[in-house]
Amino acid sequence: MTHPGTGPARLTEIADGVHVYVQPDGGWCLNNAGLVVGADGHGVLVDTVATERRARHLRAEVLRVAAAPPRTLVTTHFHGDHTFGHRYFPEALVVAHDNARADMAAAGLGLTALWPDVTWGDVGPTLPHLTYREALTLHLGEDRAELIHLGPAAHTTGDTAVWLPRQRVLFAGDVLMNGVTPFCLMGSVSGSLAALRRLRALDPVTVVPGHGPVGGPELIDANEEYFRRLARQARQGAAAGLTPLQVAREQGPGPYADLLDAERLVPNLHRAYAELAGAAPGAPLDVGALFGEMTHYHGSLPACHA
Secondary structure, three states: OOOHHHOOOOEEEEEOOEEEEOOOOOOOOOOOEEEEEOOOOOEEEEOOOOOHHHHHHHHHHHHHHOOOOOOEEEOOOOOHHHHHHHHHOOOOEEEEEHHHHHHHHHHOOHHHHHOOOOOOOOOOOOOOOEEEOOEEEEEEOOEEEEEEEOOOOOOOOOOEEEEEOOOOEEEEEEEEEOOEOOOOOOOOHHHHHHHHHHHHHOOOOEEEEEEOOOEOOHHHHHHHHHHHHHHHHHHHHHHOOOOHHHHHHHHOOHHHOOOEOHHHHHHHHHHHHHHHOOOOOOOOOOHHHHHHHHHHHHOOOOOOOO
């Protein structure tokens, strides 16, 4: 049986000049990307994809829709599924938050070691040519794309949301998921909740999550509910003297069991426990060890169909 993640995605227009590239089923390393084409023909690509095969297909889709390759490539955060395909858009100026650039340089191709059986191909992130700290505006003829840092830490410490005020379209990166378990191992629970409040205040009509189908502002509510439950689980577990793994085994994902990648509960709980102990949002945790613990909880290596 062919896994739904193996089929090619297509760019689909969701608003005037705004296209999304949704890769089913949205699980590990099957992220979303987007393309915004201004009236002046200036194209802005939001993120790329994880493997050479997928990056070449994304480029073909972009050239099917736009008259020329994008001049700007916005990186919502440093993870390889969103950045490894950057090199297949050499014409573009790569833009990201300061922290995302530093994290990209430090991480390199580390993601590939987690799933060595994936055919990654010739991939690697292109370090951003332009970085910003709080906000940056891209002018696209009469339109604009506002880049907003969702700091200090939500999904990571370098998350960028792309807000299109005329179309009221929001590209949220991995700060938002749809049908996929949220993930804050490299960010924070409190920061995720703060970021979601900021996104809600934008009053978007259309929301493009980092993984999963396009939706509306209800995605903000759903992700917020997950993080609130996570925070309660951590407080109760810590008060009872339980480890994050014990909490995960005793309580499980509960109402979120049907979300993809529910095993993320384990590292998410570790992040919540670290915050309860006074760790700053985004303070480094042992990602390798926690990925191993998550795999043990899951019973096998989580599936990656990139």
